[in-house]
Amino acid sequence: MTTTGPARQASLRERNLAIVARAVVDAPEPLSRADVAARTGMTRATVSTLVDQLVEAGLLTELPAVSSGPGRPAVPLAPAARTVVGLGLEVNVDYLGGRVVDLTGAVVDEIVLMENLRGSPASATLGRLGRLARDLIARVTSRGMRVAGAHLALPGLVDTRSSVLRVAPNLGWSDVEPLPLLGLPAGVPVRVGNEAKLAALAQLWGCPVVERTSRTFLYVSGDVGIGAAIVIDGELFSGRHGWSGELGHVTIDPAGPTCRCGASGCLERYAGKEALVTGLGLDIDVANDVLVDRLSAADAHSVVGTAGAALGQAMADAVNLLDIDRVLLGGVYTGLVPLLRPQITEQLRTRVLGAPWAPVDVSAAPVADHAALTGGAATSLRAVVDDPTPWIVAATG
Structure with missing residues (x-):
């Protein structure tokens, strides 16, 4: 039998330091000490002490004071740069x-x-x-x-x-x-x-707070391989071994071409970068911006259509299983969202059981470059x- 004793003063301080740090780092706009106290429920004196320690450690910084009326001007807080x-x-x-x-x-x-x-x-x-x-x-x-x-x-x-x-x-x-x-x-x-x-x-932590589109989404990254990740309420779902999200190896057609993984008909063979460049007669080393330009041409519609339909089919399986209503496209797909979205959304509309009541949003990932x-x-x-x-x-x- 295990028992839980009273919290040590040191552990309480550690927890409060983390709460204050997260409040400032995750805020869409700089907060003052009073703002942090109001958001966390701590006293202003406690917040001020903790903020001073975080500033001294080079984790937070004080911005120029801002006057909002009578009294002492508020000092906005922000994450420290280059520390x-x-x-x-x-x-x-x-x-x-x-x-x-x-x-x-x-x-x-x-x-x-x-x-x-x-x-x-x-x-x-x-x-x-x-x-x-x-x-x-x-x-x-x-x-x-x-x-x-x-x-x-x-x-x-x-x-x-x-x-x-x-x-x-x-x-x-x-x-x-x-x-x-x-x-x-x-x-x-x-x-x-x-x-x-x-x-x-x-997409959660690597871009400004105002650009973060959701805390629950399916992220799909396109390159030679196709990777995916499942984020639920701001937490990554990794699976038992950390192997969740292998969307590129979802079967599109059991009788399809052989994949490098050894199986046949994997999504990668229809919508991966290798499939896209092969369909256009390009070399695999072609730059992504050049590939996007070529796929935008009229003679590439069939290549885009095949890739978009296959992606939509695999995503529909994931959405039916996970009940997620937002998909972020990254990698080479970021620049292809306008081209791929019609086919993807058509597959999602017809294959996702809950689509009439909860349409799935498909958009470009905010953080795209590597x-x-x-x-x-x-x-x-x-x-x-x-x-x-x-x-x-x-x-x-």
Whole structure:
């Protein structure tokens, strides 16, 4: 039998620090200390003490005072810029890179190298990414920033309990332990996750609050592979092993073409980037903006129609199962939303049982450019916001 004793004063303080930090970071407009007190139910004196500690630790900053009438002008609070930063890393089929993001959501540094990585050796590729990451870390720390942590995004099944990449069919990798191969400094904690899931988290934490469209959505990312992530009330649904969201391997036609995963008729074979470029007679390395322009031409309607119908069919299955009424399209699909939406929405209208009462909204993801890099960095920073105490302890020595 377990018992729960009274909360320690230290744990109560830690919880209150996190509540104040989240209130300021998640606010659509800068809040004053009085605003924070009103939103959290804490006394102004308590909030003022906690805010002072968060400011001293470089997590929050005070903006110029604003006068709204008689009395002392209010001092707005905001996340601090270029103090504590997160690092997002990614290997995908056509690029590898790193991005550094600060608490305001601004990108303060990045390196992205475009190249074909299909079939590349995992050890060599991750070793290169590690050198790139160490370069970024050195650059930002030389400017006085502290790196909270890093997240590595990979396009495949990642066992989040063991940090092992089980399989990434489009890279040709299987049973890889990626984190030791990066060789990041011991003081920078690093985790690994699925590319689409980290890109989905970018839609929650990697853009200004006013641009966040929903806290419940299905995120679908298009590249050579098709990834997806399920977000419910602001929480990522990962599944038992962390493998949820493999929409690209939903069967469209059991008698269809063979997929790299070994099955036949997967969605990737109808709506992935490889299917799109093949239908147009283009090379797989074509830039996304060029692909979008070609798909907008009149002679590409059949390619777009096939992809949109297949996407809509797979999304309808997901919506029927999950009861989600918003779909965000990312990756190459972001620029194709106007072209794909008619076919997708027609499939959703006819295949989703609840569509007459709850139509499904399909729109472009707010964070589109290498979203997994932003999501990885933002996820590391979110850990700081949710538990700022270690940073306050470090700041006070």
